Amino acid sequence: MNPLLLEIPLYLETERLFLRAPNQSGDGSIVNEAIKNSINELKDWLPFAQTIPSVEETEVIWREAYINFLKRESLRFLIFHKDTNEFIGVTSFEGLDWDIPKCHVGYWINTKFSGNGYMLEAVNELTELGLNQIKFKRIEIRCESTNLKSRSIPERLGYSLEGVLKNEDLSADGTKLTDTCIYAKIPN
Template sequence: MNDILRDIPDQIESDRLILRSPQPGDGPIVYSAVCASLETLRAFPASMPWALEEPSVDISEAFCRQSRIDYLARKGLPMLLFLKGSETFIGACGLHNLSWKHQQAHTGYWVHRNWQGQGLITEAVSTICDFAFTQLKLRRISCLADIHNLDSRRVAERAGFQLEGILRNERIAPDGSLRDTALYALIR
């Protein structure tokens, strides 16, 4: 099957969240959340190098539009996270490096600083992984976290991911230091 012909809904739901594909016009809400969360996003620059760039509405809008293109082309399934029953944007989660042939993807996530510690990002990750296994028939989802990013690692663990190993000197931080990465995976 041609990947672009795969029927995938633009949004899925969890108990407390709406996870939906980015749309043109979402740039301002993403920009606002990124600006509010820069300190936490920049804490692990080798994992989130995009956060080092000075944010702007245009950069966020370009991200949303490119993400929408990738979603429609079925190359990746980035999702914006909204509290159910409101327009409140709380972060992002998605399936990246999607390989239909090998039935696998990577997941990544971040949450607005005002919504940290409430289990929302774990709920989002669990929801998208369940969707990936049941609806998309993927067999493996991996997650890479800086070895020192304990919050991100706890999210992966609470979502059922297993630590497969530590990738030594896997990334180079902007200051040139070598960073170790924890490799987690969830399999069907």
């Protein structure tokens, strides 16, 4: 089936959160503010967070993310708290291979919301969407071996650690080689 014909929701809801595709003007502004608030934590793990982008640059990135969502090239969701409407973070399906079909999940959180289980809840919802509705045959989560907070997400959600690739990637700042953990979940 052509992935453009897949019915993929623009909005998902969990007990405490809602996840929304980046389909609103101004999304870049709220994402940019979260990057500013979280830059010290994000820069250790994410190449895009080595510097704080301008609001305009972030807006362009999120408008492109919506285009990519519609083209089914990546499926990013912004995460919000249901009660307060506060922006919590981002989770996404990336590296989509529709021939298998498979993907990997990415995520990052606004530091002020870290430690509340929000990302676990959001990634669980995305995993359920991927396996049960989109019908992915494989979902991966890849993260640096020393990023214990990130590793706890797939471990708590029942993903299997399939291996650790030694010297597989560069650190977020590009200064050293790092090891990458590959977790995967497949349909039962």
